[in-house]
Amino acid sequence: MGNFWDELALYLSYLQALGVKAVPRKKAFERFLKLDLSPPPKSLAEIAAEIKDCTSCNLHRTRHHIVLGEGPEEARLMFIGEAPGREEDLEGRPFVGRAGQLLDQMLNSIGIRRAEVYITNVVKCRPPGNRNPEPAEIEACLPYLTKQIKVIRPRIICTLGLIAAQTVLATTKPLNRLRGKIHQKEGIKVVVTYHPAFLLRYSSYKPLAVEDLKLLKKLYKEILNSG
Ligand code: SF4
Incomplete structure (x- = not known):
């Protein structure tokens, strides 16, 4: 092939x-x-080797680092955001800026350590000015996400924000119709919630995010208890 x-x-x-x-x-x-x-691919290292010089979309022109993702290969829970921001682009790690700090707090609030989950984004290079990634960029980058999911084989995916939810669930439904329930995708349970960067701007949505996190916590506990 x-x-x-x-x-x-x-x-x-x-x-x-x-x-x-x-x-x-x-x-x-x-x-x-x-x-x-x-x-x-057999490992995340293999995907990292494949992506390292990627020029499949225009985002390669302005990036400092490709942000593939972070976390253990055997993680049962995977978080997917939309794209790296400024700090992530500079450091080459996902969710390290203010949104990352909020994500850490969200995880702590439900007793999950960041080190036990895998965190990535739909696109791996920063869109200039933190704009939304364009459909062509998502399409170009999606094979890497698909491969990450195949290697990690998480039991649960939690999408962060509209773009991640719509991409993973292959839907155009709005976020408020996707959150609050458990979806199934290729045998993986999918929970949808808001992106931490959105919650920093619109704190009135935080109570809804707390509900989503409670759902995620319950599901994650069930998965851990089932071995
Ligand atoms: S965003 Fe994805 S497809 Fe586009 S250049 Fe970066 S790694 Fe390649």
Whole structure:
């Protein structure tokens, strides 16, 4: 098997040969993922080696560091935000700025240590000015997240913010319709909550985030107790 983009190009040429004139990009991507039979990477180190010089989208032009993620490979709980911010870009680590401090507090409040969970983002390079990542950037970076999930095989994913929730759950529903329940995705339980950076700006949403964290705590306890 070649690399992701070679295989995608091959698949699109195949569609063209069948007489297909145009395929909506998202659909082509989703169908390709289903056809992706390449073996999953064996370790996070393998993904780190693969991503280290990535230029698959324009975000590589302005980044200082690629922020792949942080945490143990055997973590049962994975947090996914949307993209690195300024401090993360400078340090090369996820959630180290003010939003990171709030995430640490959120974890502490439900008795979870940061060192026991894996933390990453949908896109691994900082969008300039902390703007939202664009659909093409998300699409370009998504294979890395998919590979991280395949290696870690978390029992629970907690998405932080709208973009992470919509990407992981492949939906366009608003966040208030996604939070407050447990979703299932490829055998993984998914809980949705607000991004800590959003909570820093709009503190009136904190009580809702507390509810989400209680749900996450209950679920995590069940998973740990089930061995
Ligand atoms: S955001 Fe992802 S796809 Fe884009 S350059 Fe960075 S690592 Fe590559």
